[in-house]
Amino acid sequence: MILHLKEEVQNNTVACSECFCDHGLQLTAVNIGIEDNEICPNCKSTVGKKLSLNQLEEVAYHFFVYGSFIFCDYGAFPEIQFNNYQETSITINDNLKKDIRIFEESLGIGLFYYGPRAWMYGDIEPLNDLLDPDKRNKVIKRIIQEYPNIKITQNDSPLYRIRKGENLTYNSKYFDSPPDQFLGSGRLDSKGFPVLYTSSDLELCIHEMRAALEDELYVATLIPEGSLNFLDLSIILKENESITDFESLDIAVNMLFLAGKHAYEITHEISLAAKNAGYDGIVYPSYFSNARKGLMPHQALVYGISNRRIPQFQTIEHSKVAQNIAIFGRPILEGKVKVHSINKLMLTKVSYNYLLGAVNEEE
Ligand SMILES: [Zn+2]
Structure with a gap:
């Protein structure tokens, strides 16, 4: 999704685990981010696990897409997806709304309810x-x-x-x-x-x-x-x-x-x-x-x-x-x-x- 950006930009720190209010999202970011004492450009924390654009996108996949799987009698699909074309339209609590802004601004994405393809x-x-x-x-x-x-x-x-x-x-x-x-x-x-x-x-x-x-x-x-x-x-x-x-x-x-x-x-x-x-x-x-x-x-x-x-x-x-x-x-x-x-x-x-x-x- 962010492949059009130069590699060094993709690897720059843009956020950290301390940027988020939702605890589940924080833990997801801790698992994916890397330890680094530099100051987070977003929240100024030095202790949060640092996230590059690539890692921030991975956090979005794990938390919003994989974390929203619905299991059917046969098959399964994610309830939430994101892309660069849609505005965010999921109904979510206020803490997460704040958190989502970081994804919207850094990755240029919107989160929406996914209409699965029927084979899924x-x-x-x-x-x-x-x-x-x-x-x-x-x-x-x-x-x-x-x-x-x-x-x-x-x-x-x-x-x-x-x-x-x-x-x-x-x-x-x-x-x-x-x-x-x-x-x-x-x-x-x-x-x-x-x-x-x-x-x-x-x-x-x-x-x-x-x-x-x-x-x-x-x-x-x-x-x-x-x-x-x-x-x-x-x-x-x-x-x-x-x-x-x-x-x-x-x-x-x-x-x-x-x-x-x-x-x-x-x-x-x-x-x-x-x-x-x-x-x-x-x-x-x-x-x-x-x-x-x-x-x-x-x-x-x-x-x-x-x-x-x-x-x-x-x-x-x-x-x-x-x-x-x-x-x-x-x-x-x-x-x-x-x-x-x-x-x-x-x-x-x-x-x-x-x-x-x-x-x-x-x-
Ligand atoms: Zn931060």
Whole structure:
């Protein structure tokens, strides 16, 4: 947005964390600004963390844009945006109104309520078809055909499976897929179709478990016997250049796996179709993908297909995906994986990443 300015101007200090009244905005500026004893040209403070134009713009993105995300059934979008063309039109408390002047004057921007593009909240053709039971099968067939397979063997990273329990003993049977009466409540298992949920990322397993400090936790380390063949839904699907955001199967599948329980009816059917196609399981992006990688909510989706398609960005986009590895059936009982070790797992610290945002003023 401020690229037209010379680099040295972009890096000059224009404000500091002490310039702001709103505490959340101050903290955001403290996180982004740099320590420097020079006098702030705006508020004359020497102790505030100093902000260049670039950093001030970053503060605006974090606090106003990322801090205003609205999560939909599928997808998400920021409620507030800014640009160089619009006057500020958001309704906000008086302290923040004063604070916003610093952004308006230094960056030449105005803040406004953003009208999202419909694909951002899931209005995507393949996703709409998946939601329609009459059209669902056609898209599921495409998913099975167009996504690649990935083999996982004993030479890959081990898989972890965590259980909460009381006084579990060293017995591999406790770590297989849940018994029949508990089936149907997970993302991929259904009545009569058990699934073992694992990941090669131990911290991700703890997140997925929604474990708390007081829980008694056990972790089994699992090694595949031979080679297991998975449908890989965690990749960025290469799509024809003529495909728009509104037609993208790639974005539809990504949103589906980042959605909550309301998506399970569809993911159960994808899971059964993969089983019928001969796969041992599915690799899929985690609901906690963004949180685990310390990213902004749905950042990958907000930038849409353009980011997911450009080759040099594909490595970055793929590194945003934390992988879950689900194995069909009862793989321990069936001898598809062996339990290498069982250990107790103590949580010593639980930490959250967060960002602060603006709250709308009452009309
Ligand atoms: Zn200042």
